[in-house]
Structure formats: structure tokens, C-alpha cells
Amino acid sequence: xxxxxxxxxxxxxxxxxxxxxxxxxxxxxxxxxxxxxxxxxxxxxxxxxxxxxxxxxxxxxxxxxxxxxxxxxxxxxxxxxxxxxxxxxxxxxxxxxxxxxxxxxxxxxxxxxxxxxxxxxxxxxxxxxxxxxxxxxxxxxxxxxxxxxxxxxxxxxxxxxxxxxxxxxxxxxxxxxxxxxxxxxxxxxxxxxxxxxxxxxxxxxxxxxxxxxxxxxxxxxxxxxxxxxxxxxxxxxxxxxxxxxxxxxxxxxxxxxxxxxxxxxxxxxxxxxxxxxxxxxxxxxxxxxxxxxxxxxxxxxxxxxxxxxxxxxxxxxxxxxxxxxxxxxxxxxxxxxxxxxxxxxxxxxxxxxxxxxxxxxxxxxxxxxxxxxxxxxxxxxxxxxxxxxxxxxxxxxxxxxxxxxx
DNA sequence: TCTGGGGTCCTAGGACCC
DNA sequence: TCTGGGGTCCTAGGACCC
Numbered sequence: 001x002x003x004x005x006x007x008x009x010x011x012x013x014x015x016x017x018x019x020x021x022x023x024x025x026x027x028x029x030x031x032x033x034x035x036x037x038x039x040x041x042x043x044x045x046x047x048x049x050x051x052x053x054x055x056x057x058x059x060x061x062x063x064x065x066x067x068x069x070x071x072x073x074x075x076x077x078x079x080x081x082x083x084x085x086x087x088x089x090x091x092x093x094x095x096x097x098x099x100x101x102x103x104x105x106x107x108x109x110x111x112x113x114x115x116x117x118x119x120x121x122x123x124x125x126x127x128x129x130x131x132x133x134x135x136x137x138x139x140x141x142x143x144x145x146x147x148x149x150x151x152x153x154x155x156x157x158x159x160x161x162x163x164x165x166x167x168x169x170x171x172x173x174x175x176x177x178x179x180x181x182x183x184x185x186x187x188x189x190x191x192x193x194x195x196x197x198x199x200x201x202x203x204x205x206x207x208x209x210x211x212x213x214x215x216x217x218x219x220x221x222x223x224x225x226x227x228x229x230x231x232x233x234x235x236x237x238x239x240x241x242x243x244x245x246x247x248x249x250x251x252x253x254x255x256x257x258x259x260x261x262x263x264x265x266x267x268x269x270x271x272x273x274x275x276x277x278x279x280x281x282x283x284x285x286x287x288x289x290x291x292x293x294x295x296x297x298x299x300x301x302x303x304x305x306x307x308x309x310x311x312x313x314x315x316x317x318x319x320x321x322x323x324x325x326x327x328x329x330x331x332x333x334x335x336x337x338x339x340x341x342x343x344x345x346x347x348x349x350x351x352x353x354x355x356x357x358x359x360x361x362x363x364x365x366x367x368x369x370x371x372x373x374x375x376x377x378x379x380x381x382x383x384x385x386x387x388x389x390x391x392x393x394x395x396x397x398x399x400x401x402x403x404x405x406x
Numbered sequence: 407t408c409t410g411g412g413g414t415c416c417t418a419g420g421a422c423c424c
Numbered sequence: 425t426c427t428g429g430g431g432t433c434c435t436a437g438g439a440c441c442c
Contacts, residue, residue: 041411043411058409060407183441185440186439186440188439245414245415246413250410301435303435
């Protein structure tokens with residue numbers, strides 16, 4: 001059994017770097033890409049900003065306190081998605097085995113194509129050169145024999161570097177590190193491990209699996225394997241990708257709201273966004289979930305399955321309203337969201353009822369117009385007064401399909 | 407002038423059926 | 425006049441990721 005060779009490409013401060021590239025006056029400055037709304041967080045700070053301790057996820061005032069000269073830029077989603085597609089084109093020159101992990105992260109399995117281009121390090125160097133020359137952006141590349149370790153290595157290579165981790169080095173490198181250095185182990189798991197007296201990956205690796213099982217159940221095996229640097233998960237290409245399992249939208253409101261009429265208006269807007277995406281993917285949803293976050297940040301969800309799947313805006317909206325009616329609201333709302341699940345292929349419309357047919361034709365017409373003339377050209381009358389905040393892309397965006405975790 | 411938004415996967419209790 | 429057991433679906437919540 002021969003080892004695989006996996007590359008993990010991670011763009012350096014992706015959104016911020018794109019902005020700096022396109023606006024030279026921002027070069028070498030502390031900048032951060034942020035969302036459009038009033039209550040937003042930093043999505044991507046530049047390395048100049050990070051030098052001040054500024055991090056992704058901070059609020060604007062928090063970052064400003066650390067770095068008074070920081071410049072905020074509202075995200076330009078289309079630019080980042082277009083750039084992502086350009087990167088993918090470059091990567092295809094080296095292998096067809098590409099997994100798009102997020103808008104700025106990619107796994108490449110170069111096991112079978114490597115001999116055409118030299119060593120793994122040669123390929124990493126060439127990829128970095130091509131991205132630099134073609135797109136004026138830098139990235140970091142991790143090289144190892146599985147995805148877990150390739151991703152771990154790219155982090156060590158940051159920024160603008162290459163890092164390789166060989167099998168014989170793994171335990172020496174991992175053992176002293178805190179568990180959350182690996183992708184898949186977060187703060188909660190780290191804390192639970194601490195309570196067990198496990199502070200690093202070496203201790204985790206040597207821990208009895210039966211002990212881990214008591215705290216982590218089915219996930220114990222995986223934790224144990226991760227500490228050993230074992231990960232058999234294959235690089236899965238777009239073709240192998242499964243369809244999305246959920247599609248949803250949520251929005252933190254610029255100001256907390258209490259009035260039912262206002263809540264309803266937002267629900268209609270959200271239903272419209274969600275259903276347009278369902279229809280664009282030719283999917284219908286069998287379940288609707290309403291998410292509510294109160295002023296004090298307590299968050300809860302309530303969902304309802306439907307008798308038949310739909311992607312009609314009014315239908316989804318009606319279900320959301322029905323769910324809302326079952327909730328006795330206790331505080332002003334900070335966030336409201338609609339999610340859909342139990343997604344099935346829409347299939348060819350089977351019009352049992354005249355009303356269903358009318359709804360289908362109307363939705364199709366609206367989608368077509370919006371497709372040709374811009375996103376919100378035609379909308380519901382009650383939404384027209386809405387000052388629709390610019391859609392902010394999330395870093396989890398992917399050009400196709402969804403992300404998979406173990 | 408605190409704390410985004412898009413997802414996946416897992417758990418756990420209860421309903422319901424055979 | 426005493427309480428099975430397995431499977432599946434539904435719902436709510438939480439960990440984790442970028």
C-alpha cells in the first residue's frame with residue numbers, strides 16, 4: 001500500500017488580499033473585510049491588521065480598539081467567487097482530484113499525477129507561482145499523506161509558504177501540541193479532554209480508547225485516530241459530491257424588532273431567498289425550520305415537516321408563519337432565520353391543482369426576470385420598502401455542492 | 407456603541423409501527 | 425393484572441467548520 005500525496009491549498013487572508021490587490025492604496029495597510037449590516041463582524045482581516053492582534057470574528061469596535069487605523073471594507077461577494085473559480089482552473093492543471101473545501105481552501109490528491117510534474121514540493125511551488133503570477137495573490141500549501149495532516153501543515157506554512165509533514169515526523173510534531181490544533185477538535189472537546197487530564201495530542205494518542213468512549217461515545221475512535229495523524233477520508237471531487245441537505249438564510253437585524261408585522265415581513269424576504277435557491281437547484285423542501293435569537297442572544301429553533309415537499313415561496317412562508325404562531329415571544333428579536341431540509345429533486349411539475357400550476361409559473365417568471373436583470377428586480381410588494389442589505393458571502397461558500405465532515 | 411452567516415453531523419427523547 | 429424489543433421518523437439542541 002503506497003502512501004497518498006495530498007496538498008492543502010489555503011489562500012492567505014483571502015478576501016482582504018483580493019481587496020488590497022484591486023485597490024493599491026490599501027496595500028501594506030491594516031484592512032478588514034466586514035459584512036454590510038450594522039451588527040457585523042470581521043470576516044477577513046489583512047496580515048497587517050492581524051499584527052495588531054485583530055482576528056476573524058471580532059466586532060468592529062473590538063478590532064478598532066486594538067488597531068485604531070484599521071480600514072473596513074464591505075465584502076464584494078462576486079469578486080471572491082470569480083477569483084475562486086480562477087484558482088480552481090489553475091489547480092486543474094495539476095490534477096483532476098480536487099476537493100473545494102471552502103471558497104479559499106482546496107485539497108488536491110496528486111498521488112497519480114505527481115510523476116508528470118516532479119516532486120510534491122515542485123508542484124506546490126508551481127501552484128504558488130501560477131496563483132501569484134496570474135492572480136497576484138499568495139497562498140500557503142501543506143503537503144502530507146492525508147487531508148488531516150495536509151491541512152495541519154498549511155497552517156504551519158502561513159503566510160505565503162510551503163510545509164511538508166512526513167510519516168516519520170508525525171508523532172514528534174503532533175505530540176506536544178494542544179488537541180485543537182487539528183481540524184475537527186474544537187474548544188468544547190479540548191475542555192472535556194482537559195478535564196480528563198489530557199492536554200496534548202501525545203496524551204490523547206496514548207489514552208485508552210475505553211476511557212475516551214465514556215466521554216465521547218462514537219466519536220472516541222476518531223479522536224484517537226486523529227491524535228495518531230490517521231485520516232483515510234478521500235479527496236472527493238465535485239462529481240462525487242452529494243446534493244445539499246439543507247438550504248437556509250438568516251439575518252441579524254440592524255435593530256431588534258418586536259412587531260409581528262415586521263417579523264412577518266422579514267419571514268417573507270427570507271422565504272423568498274431560500275426558495276429561489278431551492279428552485280435554482282431544482283430542489284423541493286419537506287421541512288421548514290424557524291430560527292429565532294432574542295436580544296439577550298438566547299437562540300432556539302422550531303421546525304415542522306410538511307405533507308408534501310415544495311419550493312414555492314408562499315408555501316414556505318405560510319409554514320414559517322404557522323410555526324411563529326406557536327411561539328410566545330419573550331423578548332425583542334435580534335436574528336431571524338428560515339432553514340429547509342428533507343430536500344428532494346423537484347422533478348417535473350405535476351399539477352394536480354390549478355393553484356399549484358399558477359404558483360409554479362409565477363415563481364418561474366420571477367426567477368427568470370431576477371436572473372436577467374439583477375437579484376431584487378421583481379419582488380413582493382411588501383418587500384419593496386425594505387432596505388435590503390447587500391448579501392454577504394460567508395467563507396463557507398462553495399461553487400457547487402456542499403461540504404462534508406466526518 | 408459587544409457577539410455574522412452558511413453549512414454538516416451527532417445525540418437523545420418521544421411517537422408510532424410491527 | 426403487568427409491562428418486549430427493534431426500527432424509523434420527528435423534533436430540538438449542540439459541536440464544529442470556514
